[in-house]
Amino acid sequence: MTITGNFADFSLPELLQFLDQGKKTGILSIEFLAEENDNKKKQVYYIWLHQGRVVSAADSLDQQGLILMITQRGWISERVISRVTQISSCFISSPLGLCLKAQGLVQPEQLRLLFNSQVLRPVCALYQVKDTIFRFEPTSTLPLGEMTGLSMSATEVILIGLRALRDWKVLEEKLLDRTSGLSALMLKQTKLQLNAQEWQVWEFVNGQVSIQRPIVRIQHIAFGLIVVCLAEEYFMLAATPTYTLEESLSTSTPTLTFPEPVQATLPAIKATEKPAEKPTVSQSVLKNLVGFLRSKAA
Numbered sequence: 129m130t131i132t133g134n135f136a137d138f139s140l141p142e143l144l145q146f147l148d149q150g151k152k153t154g155i156l157s158i159e160f161l162a163e164e165n166d167n168k169k170k171q172v173y174y175i176w177l178h179q180g181r182v183v184s185a186a187d188s189l190d191q192q193g194l195i196l197m198i199t200q201r202g203w204i205s206e207r208v209i210s211r212v213t214q215i216s217s218c219f220i221s222s223p224l225g226l227c228l229k230a231q232g233l234v235q236p237e238q239l240r241l242l243f244n245s246q247v248l249r250p251v252c253a254l255y256q257v258k259d260t261i262f263r264f265e266p267t268s269t270l271p272l273g274e275m276t277g278l279s280m281s282a283t284e285v286i287l288i289g290l291r292a293l294r295d296w297k298v299l300e301e302k303l304l305d306r307t308s309g310l311s312a313l314m315l316k317q318t319k320l321q322l323n324a325q326e327w328q329v330w331e332f333v334n335g336q337v338s339i340q341r342p343i344v345r346i347q348h349i350a351f352g353l354i355v356v357c358l359a360e361e362y363f364m365l366a367a368t369p370t371y372t373l374e375e376s377l378s379t380s381t382p383t384l385t386f387p388e389p390v391q392a393t394l395p396a397i398k399a400t401e402k403p404a405e406k407p408t409v410s411q412s413v414l415k416n417l418v419g420f421l422r423s424k425a426a
Contacts, residue, residue, distance in 0.1 A: 129266065130266070131262075131263070131264040132263045133262055134260065134261050134262075135257075135262065139298075139299060139302055140254055140262075141286045141289070141290065141299075141351075141352075141355045142302075142355055143262060144282040144283070144286050145282065145283060145286060145355050145356060145357070147177055147264065147282055148180040148281055148282035148283045150180065151179045152177055152264070152266065153177060153178050153267070154176075154264055154266040154267045155174055155176050155177075155264070155265055155267055156174070156175040156176075156263070156264045157172055157174055157262065157263045157265075158172065158174075158175070158254060158260060158261075158262050159261050159263075160173075160257045160258075161259050162257075171187065173185065173186075173187050173250060173254060174186050174187070174188075175247075176270055176271060176275075181280060181281050182247055182251075182279060182280050182282055183270060183278075184246065184271055184274045184275045184276070185247045185250055186246070186271070191271050191274045192273075193246070193274055194224055194225070194242065194273065194274050194275070195209055195224070195273070197245060198228075198234070203233075203234060204228070204233050209228070212227075212231055212233070218230055218231075219273075221272070222277070223272050223275035223276060223277035224272060224273050224274070224275060224276075224277075225276030225277040225278070226276075229277070239276045239277065243280075247280070247285065248280075248285065251285055252292045255289055255293050255299065256293070256294075256297070256298055257298065258298055283320065283356050284321070286355055287321075287352055287356060290348070290351070290352045290355075291352075293348075299351065303347040303348070303350075304347050304350040304351065304354070306347075308361050308362065309361070310329075310350050310353070310359050311360055311362050312330065312358065312359050313359055318330075320356060325349055326352065326353065329346060329353065330353055330358055333359055
C-alpha cells in the first residue's frame with residue numbers, strides 16, 4: 129500500500145514509528161525545498177526500510193552514494209571497488225559494505241561511521257525541513273550497492289535524531305501542551321536504549337521518582353516518549369497544586385553523537401516488542417503527575 133502525505137500533518141518521527149510498527153519494507157521518498165544560493169531548489173531524499181528497520185539512505189537512486197563516501201574518505205579507490213565487484217560473486221546478493229568487509233577492504237568501525245553519515249545525520253536534518261511531502265512505496269528490491277549491511281530499527285533512529293535536534297520549530301506544534309499531563313503506556317522495563325534524561329522523565333510519569341528539569345526540555349523528551357509509544361498525553365480536567373521544576377539541566381545544545389548501530393545483516397532482523405496495554409493509573413500516580421509541565425505556564 130502506497131502512503132503519501134505532508135510532514136505538516138504527519139511528522140517524520142511519527143511516520144518512521146508507523147513504518148516500524150507495521151514492519152514495512154519499501155522506499156520512503158521525502159521531497160522538500162532546500163535553500164541554495166538564495167534560491168529554493170527541490171530535493172528528494174530516499175530512505176529504505178526492511179521489516180521496519182532502516183537499512184540505507186541516499187539523495188539519488190543511482191547507487192553511487194556509498195561508493196562516493198568511501199572514496200572521498202580515501203579508504204578505497206573507485207577503480208579497486210569496481211574491480212572487486214566484477215570478480216566477486218558476493219556482490220550479486222549481499223550489501224556492498226559487507227562484501228568489502230569480507231574482502232578485508234573496510235573495517236567494522238568504518239561501516240558504522242558510514243551508516244552514521246548516510247542515515248542518522250541526514251534523518252536528523254530532515255526533522256528541521258519545512259514544506260515537505262513524502263511517499264512510501266512497498267518494494268522487495270533493496271539497493272545492495274547503497275547498503276553498508278548495517279541496520280537500525282526506525283524507532284531507534286527516531287530517538288537518536290530527536291536527541292541531536294537543535295531547532296524544534298518544525299515540530300513545535302507537536303509538543304506536549306503545558307496544561308496537559310503525561311501518562312505511561314508501559315510500567316515495565318523497555319528494550320529501547322533510553323538515555324538518562326529519558327529514563328528520568330519516563331520513571332517520573334510512572335510515579336516512582338521526582339525530577340527537576342527545564343519545562344521546554346521536558347516537552348522535547350515527552351514528544352520522543354509519545355512517538356515511540358512509551359507514554360501518551362492526557363488533558364487534566366481540574367485545577368490542582370503545582371510543583372516547581374528547577375532548571376537543573378544544562379540548556380546547552382546537545383552534542384551530535386551516535387551510538388553503535390544495532391545488528392547488521394538483513395537476515396538478523398529483530399522483532400520489536402509490542403507495547404503493553406495502558407494500565408489504569410492510580411490516584412498516587414496522578415498526584416505525582418499533578419501540575420506536570422505547568423510549573424512555568426503562568
